[in-house]
Amino acid sequence: MDIENNTAILYITGNGFALAKKLxxxxxxxxxxxxxxxxxxxxxxxxxxxxxxxxAGIVVRTIAPLIKNKKTDPAVVVLDEKGRFSVSxxxxxxxxxxxxxxxxxxxxxxxxxxxxxxxxxxxxAIDLWAKENDLAIENWDTLPEISIRFLNSGELRVYSEVExxxxxxxxxxxxxxSADMLITSKKNRFTHSPIxxxxxxxxxxxxxxxxIGCNKRTPENEIxxxxxxxxxxxxxxFQSIHSIATIDIKGNELGLIASAxxxxxxxxxxxxNELNTIKWVSKSDAAFKATGANxxxxxxxxxxxxxDKLLVKKQKQGNVTVAIAELYPFTHSPIxxxxxxxxxxxxxxxxxxxxxxxxxxxxxxDVIVGYGTYLHLxxxxxxGKEVVSTGMTQEVDRCKKAVELAMSGKTVSVISGGDPGxxxxxxxxxxxxxxxxxxxxxxxxxxxxxxxxxxxxxxxIAVEVIPGISALNACAARLGAPLMHDxxxxxLSDRLTPWDLIEKRLDGAxxxxxxxxxxxxxxKGRAKHIDRAMEIILKCRKSETPVGIVKGAMREDEKVIISxxxxxxxxxxxxxxxxxxxxxxxxxxxxxxxxxxxxxxxLKVARQSGFTEAGK
Ligand code: SAH
Numbered sequence: 001m002d003i004e005n006n007t008a009i010l011y012i013t014g015n016g017f018a019l020a021k022k023l024x025x026x027x028x029x030x031x032x033x034x035x036x037x038x039x040x041x042x043x044x045x046x047x048x049x050x051x052x053x054x055x056a057g058i059v060v061r062t063i064a065p066l067i068k069n070k071k072t073d074p075a076v077v078v079l080d081e082k083g084r085f086s087v088s089x090x091x092x093x094x095x096x097x098x099x100x101x102x103x104x105x106x107x108x109x110x111x112x113x114x115x116x117x118x119x120x121x122x123x124x125a126i127d128l129w130a131k132e133n134d135l136a137i138e139n140w141d142t143l144p145e146i147s148i149r150f151l152n153s154g155e156l157r158v159y160s161e162v163e164x165x166x167x168x169x170x171x172x173x174x175x176x177x178s179a180d181m182l183i184t185s186k187k188n189r190f191t192h193s194p195i196x197x198x199x200x201x202x203x204x205x206x207x208x209x210x211x212i213g214c215n216k217r218t219p220e221n222e223i224x225x226x227x228x229x230x231x232x233x234x235x236x237x238f239q240s241i242h243s244i245a246t247i248d249i250k251g252n253e254l255g256l257i258a259s260a261x262x263x264x265x266x267x268x269x270x271x272x273n274e275l276n277t278i279k280w281v282s283k284s285d286a287a288f289k290a291t292g293a294n295x296x297x298x299x300x301x302x303x304x305x306x307x308d309k310l311l312v313k314k315q316k317q318g319n320v321t322v323a324i325a326e327l328y329p330f331t332h333s334p335i336x337x338x339x340x341x342x343x344x345x346x347x348x349x350x351x352x353x354x355x356x357x358x359x360x361x362x363x364x365x366d367v368i369v370g371y372g373t374y375l376h377l378x379x380x381x382x383x384g385k386e387v388v389s390t391g392m393t394q395e396v397d398r399c400k401k402a403v404e405l406a407m408s409g410k411t412v413s414v415i416s417g418g419d420p421g422x423x424x425x426x427x428x429x430x431x432x433x434x435x436x437x438x439x440x441x442x443x444x445x446x447x448x449x450x451x452x453x454x455x456x457x458x459x460x461i462a463v464e465v466i467p468g469i470s471a472l473n474a475c476a477a478r479l480g481a482p483l484m485h486d487x488x489x490x491x492l493s494d495r496l497t498p499w500d501l502i503e504k505r506l507d508g509a510x511x512x513x514x515x516x517x518x519x520x521x522x523x524k525g526r527a528k529h530i531d532r533a534m535e536i537i538l539k540c541r542k543s544e545t546p547v548g549i550v551k552g553a554m555r556e557d558e559k560v561i562i563s564x565x566x567x568x569x570x571x572x573x574x575x576x577x578x579x580x581x582x583x584x585x586x587x588x589x590x591x592x593x594x595x596x597x598x599x600x601x602x603l604k605v606a607r608q609s610g611f612t613e614a615g616k
Pocket of ligand 1: 348349416417418419421422423424469474518519520521551552553554555575576578579
């Protein structure tokens with residue numbers, strides 16, 4: 001785990017330690033330390049946020065020499081030992097201390113203490129909004145003046161050259177001269193103009209694609225200088241660079257790789273054939289001889305940007321050719337994924353059986369997508385969030401919706417009961433994303449059509465699968481230890497699998513003496529599948545073979561039954577039930593269903609205990 005992203009919790013007293021432990025369940029990835037004033041400088045810089053459980057005075061004195069500026073300082077929150085107040089002390093906006101303080105207060109049932117003016121006036125903080133929208137602030141020194149103007153009037157006039165959603169209070173204006181804030185990659189506006197009547201804040205969208213062609217072994221600094229000079233000559237901001245585009249063979253050029261890495265920029269490459277599909281660029285014989293492409297910098301910039309014209313035509317400087325295009329449509333930079341999908345497993349039913357990591361993901365999501373029954377089981381975690389819920393059979397629609405929402409920049413949790421990768425939603429989400437990416441092959445042909453835009457976005461959604469306790473874990477635990485040896489899990493639902501294949505698998509698993517777990521054992525539409533499964537298994541297994549039937553494991557209405565193969569159908573089995581059929585060695589002891597660890601397991605245990613007796 002990236003240490004930079006960790007939270008440090010510091011305590012002094014025993015009560016402080018107890019509170020730190022409690023906070024650890026809210027932030028499982030956080031590290032708790034006993035506070036020693038002398039060693040704080042070692043931690044500083046290694047953590048993104050600090051939670052101090054102690055008097056504010058101690059904190060102020062200790063961190064004072066370590067504080068630098070609001071762009072780099074970590075979030076600092078101070079808590080009293082009882083957790084009644086959580087005070088956002090430092091880096092309220094950019095560092096996230098306000099958010100942290102509110103989260104902690106919500107969790108502990110205490111009060112967050114927030115003193116930043118925009119929050120108390122319910123206005124968005126400009127720096128935070130800029131960060132969230134991946135806009136770089138060019139002239140930080142003017143931010144306080146603009147913020148005060150915004151606070152006093154409740155209004156901020158914004159001129160923007162990119163499509164961007166504005167929060168309440170931001171007024172879009174078309175006249176450059178009347179704007180308080182300008183969102184543009186272009187520099188020749190008003191900043192340096194002596195006639196301009198008031199200060200303006202410049203935000204740089206990351207919307208410039210730099211097409212680069214270069215000779216072999218061109219050094220890093222020559223490439224960097226050529227790009228900087230081209231930008232400067234054309235009054236464009238370096239901070240607006242989105243990424244670099246070039247021909248595939250230059251993707252291995254060390255100088256180019258190094259300069260991209262230095263500024264954390266992605267490099268997108270195209271084959272000569274792809275570049276040659278753009279006909280209206282200026283052609284170069286030298287480029288054609290060396291690479292097979294009529295030109296490199298210009299078509300690469302156009303292809304990567306999706307634009308149909310260049311912002312800056314190719315400019316040659318020494319070994320380097322640079323051309324610039326504006327990203328169309330404007331989106332966030334590739335280093336910050338556009339949106340995020342957490343595919344979360346919420347376990348068998350009760351909140352306690354959801355991992356802290358999964359809870360965190362749900363808490364950090366804007367939208368929750370899932371099937372109503374599962375959402376109902378975790379309603380405490382999702383209250384107040386945007387929820388997209390459809391019926392059981394509309395999984396595909398749900399996953400598509402999740403992808404769509406993530407593409408619009410949201411963080412989405414797709415909820416599955418149990419584990420999301422077991423008869424659930426994880427595979428579906430990947431299949432949908434895969435289909436989006438498959439479209440990218442056709443990108444040149446359908447350039448600018450809606451599909452190509454979706455592709456462009458889909459490849460930049462971050463996806464994380466977060467495991468949960470599956471029904472097989474939960475039901476096995478309730479029964480005892482039935483899965484101690486090899487097992488096969490089979491779903492009796494033929495909604496997505498042909499029934500003859502299910503029969504074949506039942507037969508194979510029964511013959512191979514696997515313990516068999518039956519998911520989806522019975523529903524109204526297929527009441528007899530379970531009878532057929534029993535028949536098939538009975539052909540290879542004794543009728544007294546233990547069978548565990550667990551309904552609603554870890555839920556309020558949980559029911560656990562231990563039966564055997566010949567009597568199992570006498571019990572209530574439905575869609576909330578999982579059935580576990582023992583192997584030839586499985587036995588029942590003390591109302592528990594147990595499969596021995598090995599086929600000679602019983603014997604070994606007996607021998608071992610014999611040794612112990614003798615050794616006494
Ligand atoms: N992803 C889920 C499985 C979804 S398929 C998981 O990993 O558990 C749905 C089937 O799972 C149900 O028909 C039932 O057989 C089983 N199931 C889910 N939750 C259960 C629970 N709490 N108790 C018993 N069986 C359960």
